[in-house]
Amino acid sequence: MTIVGLTGGIGSGKTTVAKEFKKIGVPVYIADEEAKRLMNRSKVIKRKLIDLFGENAYIDDKLNRPFIADIIFNDTMYLQKMNAIVHPKVARHFEKWTLKQNAPYVIKEVAILFENGGHTQCDYIITVIAPIEVRIQRLLKRDDTTKDKIKAIMKNQWSDKEKVKLSDFVIENIELQNTIIQVNEVHDKILQNIA
Known part of the structure; x- marks a missing residue:
């Protein structure tokens, strides 16, 4: 089974991207x-x-x-x-889950994929990026939080630049229609690579 890691900084829109992969039939593990x-x-x-x-x-x-x-x-x-x-424990659960999937590849969405070394268990890596200000605004709307709390979380995560260097694919998630196009392009490339 081909394992594709999906990651990105807080507020980048990993969940949005994961949902789009799900819509096209890719099993996604959050x-x-x-x-x-x-x-x-x-x-x-x-x-x-x-x-x-x-x-x-x-x-x-x-x-x-x-x-x-x-x-x-x-x-x-x-x-x-x-x-x-x-x-x-999550890693063991993921292994069991993967065995039950019937698809060319699965996506494992992990916020701190690089930070916890999980990228080493993936065949491909997709990093979702968005400008920091966009990410902060999304989080302020979505969560009961403050800019300081968001920045503290960001400080514990690798920068987009560091993640992108080690990624096979990058999806810039600013505008949904454009994100959907990128998801489909990445999906096609992964299928070609594993064919």
């Missing part, structure tokens, strides 16, 4: 969604996160996301420790 599910379902992960962050890590048996976000974006050591707990 690693962040699975990580959220596992953090709420897995007893082992829960226990380890409570050990790491304390009893406030969960409220009513649900992950206390704002509490954890405040900690991890102010101290990268906590972010790395949390990733070391969650990412191996």
